[in-house]
Amino acid sequence: MVQNMTYDELILRIIILLRDGKIKEFRSMIDELQPYDMAFLFKEMPEKHRARYLSYMTVDDITDMIGELEREFQLAVLHKVGKTKATLAMNKMDNDDLAALLEEMDEELKEQLLSSMEAEESKAVQLLMNYPQESAGRMMTNRFVWIPQHYTVKDAVVKLKSFAEIAESINYLYVINDSKQLVGVLSYRDLILGDPEDKVQDLMFTRVISAGVLQDQEEVARLIQRYDFLAIPIVEENNVLVGIVTVDDIIDVVIKEADEDYEKFAASGKAITFDTKAYVAAYRRLPWLILLLFIGLISGSILNYFEDTLQKVVALAFFMPMIAGTTGNTGTQSLAVVIRGLAKEEMNKKTIFKLIFRELRAGIYIGIVCSIAITIVASVWQKDLTLGFVVGSSLLATLIIGTMAGTIVPIILHKLNIDPAIASGPLITTLNDILSLLIYFGIATAFLHAL
Amino acid sequence: MVQNMTYDELILRIIILLRDGKIKEFRSMIDELQPYDMAFLFKEMPEKHRARYLSYMTVDDITDMIGELEREFQLAVLHKVGKTKATLAMNKMDNDDLAALLEEMDEELKEQLLSSMEAEESKAVQLLMNYPQESAGRMMTNRFVWIPQHYTVKDAVVKLKSFAEIAESINYLYVINDSKQLVGVLSYRDLILGDPEDKVQDLMFTRVISAGVLQDQEEVARLIQRYDFLAIPIVEENNVLVGIVTVDDIIDVVIKEADEDYEKFAASGKAITFDTKAYVAAYRRLPWLILLLFIGLISGSILNYFEDTLQKVVALAFFMPMIAGTTGNTGTQSLAVVIRGLAKEEMNKKTIFKLIFRELRAGIYIGIVCSIAITIVASVWQKDLTLGFVVGSSLLATLIIGTMAGTIVPIILHKLNIDPAIASGPLITTLNDILSLLIYFGIATAFLHAL
Numbered sequence: 001m002v003q004n005m006t007y008d009e010l011i012l013r014i015i016i017l018l019r020d021g022k023i024k025e026f027r028s029m030i031d032e033l034q035p036y037d038m039a040f041l042f043k044e045m046p047e048k049h050r051a052r053y054l055s056y057m058t059v060d061d062i063t064d065m066i067g068e069l070e071r072e073f074q075l076a077v078l079h080k081v082g083k084t085k086a087t088l089a090m091n092k093m094d095n096d097d098l099a100a101l102l103e104e105m106d107e108e109l110k111e112q113l114l115s116s117m118e119a120e121e122s123k124a125v126q127l128l129m130n131y132p133q134e135s136a137g138r139m140m141t142n143r144f145v146w147i148p149q150h151y152t153v154k155d156a157v158v159k160l161k162s163f164a165e166i167a168e169s170i171n172y173l174y175v176i177n178d179s180k181q182l183v184g185v186l187s188y189r190d191l192i193l194g195d196p197e198d199k200v201q202d203l204m205f206t207r208v209i210s211a212g213v214l215q216d217q218e219e220v221a222r223l224i225q226r227y228d229f230l231a232i233p234i235v236e237e238n239n240v241l242v243g244i245v246t247v248d249d250i251i252d253v254v255i256k257e258a259d260e261d262y263e264k265f266a267a268s269g270k271a272i273t274f275d276t277k278a279y280v281a282a283y284r285r286l287p288w289l290i291l292l293l294f295i296g297l298i299s300g301s302i303l304n305y306f307e308d309t310l311q312k313v314v315a316l317a318f319f320m321p322m323i324a325g326t327t328g329n330t331g332t333q334s335l336a337v338v339i340r341g342l343a344k345e346e347m348n349k350k351t352i353f354k355l356i357f358r359e360l361r362a363g364i365y366i367g368i369v370c371s372i373a374i375t376i377v378a379s380v381w382q383k384d385l386t387l388g389f390v391v392g393s394s395l396l397a398t399l400i401i402g403t404m405a406g407t408i409v410p411i412i413l414h415k416l417n418i419d420p421a422i423a424s425g426p427l428i429t430t431l432n433d434i435l436s437l438l439i440y441f442g443i444a445t446a447f448l449h450a451l
Numbered sequence: 452m453v454q455n456m457t458y459d460e461l462i463l464r465i466i467i468l469l470r471d472g473k474i475k476e477f478r479s480m481i482d483e484l485q486p487y488d489m490a491f492l493f494k495e496m497p498e499k500h501r502a503r504y505l506s507y508m509t510v511d512d513i514t515d516m517i518g519e520l521e522r523e524f525q526l527a528v529l530h531k532v533g534k535t536k537a538t539l540a541m542n543k544m545d546n547d548d549l550a551a552l553l554e555e556m557d558e559e560l561k562e563q564l565l566s567s568m569e570a571e572e573s574k575a576v577q578l579l580m581n582y583p584q585e586s587a588g589r590m591m592t593n594r595f596v597w598i599p600q601h602y603t604v605k606d607a608v609v610k611l612k613s614f615a616e617i618a619e620s621i622n623y624l625y626v627i628n629d630s631k632q633l634v635g636v637l638s639y640r641d642l643i644l645g646d647p648e649d650k651v652q653d654l655m656f657t658r659v660i661s662a663g664v665l666q667d668q669e670e671v672a673r674l675i676q677r678y679d680f681l682a683i684p685i686v687e688e689n690n691v692l693v694g695i696v697t698v699d700d701i702i703d704v705v706i707k708e709a710d711e712d713y714e715k716f717a718a719s720g721k722a723i724t725f726d727t728k729a730y731v732a733a734y735r736r737l738p739w740l741i742l743l744l745f746i747g748l749i750s751g752s753i754l755n756y757f758e759d760t761l762q763k764v765v766a767l768a769f770f771m772p773m774i775a776g777t778t779g780n781t782g783t784q785s786l787a788v789v790i791r792g793l794a795k796e797e798m799n800k801k802t803i804f805k806l807i808f809r810e811l812r813a814g815i816y817i818g819i820v821c822s823i824a825i826t827i828v829a830s831v832w833q834k835d836l837t838l839g840f841v842v843g844s845s846l847l848a849t850l851i852i853g854t855m856a857g858t859i860v861p862i863i864l865h866k867l868n869i870d871p872a873i874a875s876g877p878l879i880t881t882l883n884d885i886l887s888l889l890i891y892f893g894i895a896t897a898f899l900h901a902l
Contacts, residue, residue: 032656032658033658034658034660035678036677036678160640160643171622171681188622188639188640188643189611189622189639191643192608192611192612192639192642205483207483207484224702225699225703226487227486227487228486228699229699230622230681230698247681247699247702248676248679250702251675251676251698251701251702252676254702254705254706254709255676255705255709258705258706258709259791261709261713262709262787263791265713265717265787266716266783266784266786266787266876267780267783267784273788273792274788274792274796274802274809276809277809278809278810278811278813278816279812279813279816281809281813282813282817282820285781285817286817286820286821288780289777289780289781289784289821290820290821292776292777292780293773293776293777293825296777297770297773299772299773299776300768300769300770300771300772301769303768303769303771304766307765310768314758314761314762315755317768318751318752318754318755319748320751320768320772321747321751321754321771321775321884322744322747322748322751324775325743325744325747325750325880325881326740326744326747329739329740329743329877329880329881330736330740332717332718332876332877333718333736333739333740333877336713336714336717337723337724337732340710340713341724341725354725355725358725358728358729358732360729361729361730361733362729362730362733362736365730365733366736366740369737369741370737370741370744373741374744377748425783425877426776426779426784426876429776429779429780429880430776430780433772433776437772
């Protein structure tokens with residue numbers, strides 16, 4: 001029984017079926033598998049069995065499987081199955097997947113494949129590729145069923161049956177008027193429950209939530225999440241229905257956006273996964289590191305300026321790492337709260353002032369607690385109450401200012417329409433290094449006569 | 452026309468309808484709204500209109516709307532509508548939402564409400580509350596339709612029609628055997644396309660992907676994402692079907708988990724949003740800050756140990772912030788890559804060694820580039836080639852070690868079954884401060900005679 005087999009057992013069984021040429025048993029086994037499973041098996045099986053595995057699959061199986069493969073494997077599959085089967089599969093692929101795939105190909109191969117596809121499908125995918133990256137238009141599919149508003153339930157069911165293949169994964173029917181404008185939506189369930197003679201326009205839901213082709217994918221994700229939709233219709237400016245975006249693509253968007261936020265926050269460079277080559281990883285990380293290295297030298301030149309103070313009281317240096325570090329940490333904390341919030345909340349003047357004021361007070365509370373602790377520790381450790389006081393009051397000031405830096409920098413970037421996540425933890429930490437050293441040695445120099 | 456009105460216009464219109472007592476117009480307007488919209492309007496309208504707004508709503512409307520409200524508003528609504536309507540609404544609410552809501556109530560109110568609910572619903576929600584937080588069992592709903600395997604398509608449609616209300620949002624039917632074990636799945640589309648006399652067990656898909664009640668919500672999210680499902684059946688150990696988890700809940704899980712990863716990575720403390728009070732925010736952040744402050748003092752005591760070296764060559768201090776900062780940054784970068792990867796990839800010895808080796812080489816490349824740059828800058832700035840050499844070679848060593856620290860610490864935590872995200876950017880930065888100062892002053896002391 002296929003349903004309880006592990007992947008290893010499945011691979012073994014499939015290889016035996018392939019070897020023995022049992023195509024019928026192979027097919028009935030493949031029918032029970034999910035596209036992800038077919039793709040997983042393809043990747044895990046020894047290279048030498050792959051060609052036969054593909055040759056035993058139907059075009060539908062290949063189409064389903066390709067959607068679950070990584071780019072390099074997709075190209076390998078299309079190459080292995082030959083041009084005829086490849087073109088058939090491409091005709092059936094989701095447009096958004098196909099658009100992403102074609103973009104990776106060289107111009108010549110792309111043209112060749114597009115021209116061999118069905119005219120309608122080829123046109124549809126080329127349309128998609130005209131929309132900007134990360135827009136709703138780029139990720140929509142034309143595999144959905146629309147019906148004119150004058151249809152009855154019976155008409156709709158007939159149309160649905162004839163489009164069965166493409167209507168596979170979505171359970172809404174979109175209703176349009178004579179100008180192809182979106183006027184309503186109806187669920188499969190409404191069809192099942194409706195009387196065959198009922199008019200679609202009487203059953204349909206007319207306040208349809210839709211997104212524009214040019215809207216950012218994150219906004220589309222927010223709509224789907226907010227309304228708990230399984231799909232959302234995509235319209236052009238004049239409300240003409242051109243496609244739908246489905247919830248499975250949205251989950252991928254949400255995960256990808258979270259990854260990107262994380263990468264930016266850590267200044268770790270774009271798209272470094274476990275498979276990235278070492279020199280590529282180094283190359284992607286170096287720009288930030290070198291920039292921050294030179295900003296870090298500014299901190300050093302501040303010390304240069306305070307050389308006399310440092311020379312006289314070397315003990316001041318002992319507290320440098322702690323002050324700079326703690327200021328960096330509080331800034332990073334504020335930054336994280338602000339950036340995650342900016343991604344989700346509607347920002348207006350009131351919200352911003354409330355936030356800044358909240359962080360200011362939080363910075364004061366944090367500053368008071370930390371500076372009392374360090375005043376005591378420093379005084380006892382160095383047996384010098386004045387030094388303790390200098391360190392403690394410096395920390396109070398730097399923590400308040402560091403918290404504010406972590407709050408205000410991303411807000412300013414947001415206001416300037418720059419992605420606030422560009423203000424990474426390392427950047428705020430480096431800036432706070434400079435601020436904290438200036439304050440610390442400024443206060444220390446002022447009290448130099450007493451130290 | 453409701454479909455093109457803004458929220459402000461909607462509120463105005465509703466208040467007028469409420470004032471004039473036009474219940475019929477109110478109802479036909481509400482029918483066109485999404486639950487999210489009803490909730491939004493409720494929150495935005497002046498307090499004095501809310502009671503009437505609720506009294507005009509049907510129990511179904513209230514049930515839908517409650518699902519979209521924040522906790523405090525949910526309690527307010529239940530209180531405002533009175534016990535009878537509240538109980539009716541609770542009977543119809545999604546179990547997972549209700550379980551989360553009941554948990555916030557005091558024991559007495561909870562018992563009272565549970566006992567006034569329908570026995571079956573009350574039992575179902577209490578069952579849910581027995582499962583651990585963040586488990587599949589906790590987030591499942593019992594609002595789904597199951598059918599015995601011996602049913603025909605016609606039987607299934609009849610059952611579906613009679614359960615129309617609860618089968619609203621999902622488009623699969625789960626098929627069970629006489630022992631209530633999950634044996635198959637069928638989509639609404641299969642029903643529409645099937646012949647009325649077809650047997651369900653002949654049409655159904657038997658390799659059903661399901662999750663166990665005790666599985667972590669992140670694993671359930673991964674399954675739904677992998678297979679592009681709209682819902683996944685949840686089974687007990689013996690494969691008995693007990694509920695389903697739907698994709699809309701999964702999107703919320705994915706977003707929440709990303710938020711939590713972010714919070715941990717920034718050591719920013721749990722659940723600080725724009726609405727958190729300043730003292731609460733300070734209280735949640737302080738533990739990390741104070742811990743790191745004391746670890747930061749270790750860096751200081753290292754300087755204490757190298758006081759002689761520092762006293763002799765004060766210029767060494769100038770490069771301290773840069774060396775410590777850059778080491779911290781490279782560690783943070785590695786950490787981000789490793790933590791995001793650990794959340795997604797299957798880890799085995801081979802992957803881990805490959806990753807460590809990749810990061811080692813990336814660290815070497817980064818170290819070479821940065822140390823060449825800084826050797827030149829330091830030599831020219833301080834007009835001292837030996838100092839430049841000391842700074843440059845220190846940076847080479849600290850960058851390699853810092854990169855390794857950012858890679859190995861989270862892997863070790865992962866191996867010890869501790870959430871690797873607990874190794875935050877600030878923690879790695881602070882640890883790298885210590886390592887970098889030790890190395891820097893170690894090398895400097897060795898070359899002291901030449902400086």
